[in-house]
Amino acid sequence: MIRILSHDALTEMVEHASVPVINGLTRRSHPTQVMADVMTFEEHRGPIKGRTVAWVGDDNNVLASWMHAAQQFGFTLRVATPPELAPKKVLKDWIKANNAPIVIGTDPRGSGARRRLRRHRHLDVDGRQGRRAAPQSAASPIRSTHS
Template sequence: GELRSILDNAKSRKAARKGLPRGTADKDAPLAGRTLAMIFEKNSTRTRFSFDAAIRQLGGAAIIVNSLETQLGLGEPVEDTARVLSRMVDAVMIRAVNHDDVKRFSYAASVPVINGLTDKSHPCQILADLMTLEEHRGPVAGKTIAWVGDGNNVCASFIHAAPALGFRLNIACPAEYHPDLYDLARAEQRGGRVVMTHDPREAAGAAAAGFTFTAASASHAIFPVARS
């Protein structure tokens, strides 16, 4: 599937870059002559630097605007912005407040649109997490991953990835902060194994790795699961 292909390609490119200066483009420079627009409604140090470094290493260039320079849907419809940018750049990454704005943008755009974060999902984050996990523990297919925390955007993206990559996801969260029920139902329809519990120990007991988050910053962390 597409997620598996992305992870495998990322690993291959990381290995091929061994010894290269960080500012040097990949030898095949697949995005030479291409431009990525990055729209930050929500600012982020890590997202900005990682995407900017990545597009340079792939041979391309970036145009970056932040929350003070643009706001999706204010002044002109999101669809108009999407159509205009599609005539100027080759792809768009959006780190947005509203998930529906990114969906509307992607429907109207004629170039690829990357979800850098929304209130409902955070796919790039979990791809980085899963790549890190695979580098240390091998392929995630058949493994159990634990999520301990509320059913936030990162949790949602783990739910989306579970059936696509073949891992079991154990989620431990308070009942009042459960994940979106539609996401859970869709994962089940696609053959995903997602198990809900309120006990963190139950979720993490048989897991290869666990993920959690800090409420103050809405960020999250990976932690090794203790073995007896």
């Protein structure tokens, strides 16, 4: 397993390795984090296939891995982000090329959305309704691993 920022260095290592190389983290992706998240989802909610998962935040390596997971495991990923933090063209092109089950929504108000997200970053969703919870609360069995 390797955690390295350069994705190119990872692919070079894979080309020359005599044993399997597991991508623990690069600037482009973080598949081990998403594997753990999917396992947690399935432990608490059952199979993820056919379900809908929401991502609220910016374009980053974890989002890229969630997108790949949605395609691989057959669930819908709904992404909510301000326009200036939306996924880059390369990811949008990948979604189209693979007919991936991903919906991207942006808030045209931009920075106002970021302020609202910060104010409500401890919202938990229990499947029926959202509610404000203390940061250490166990109000929902599924919690974000990122702030």
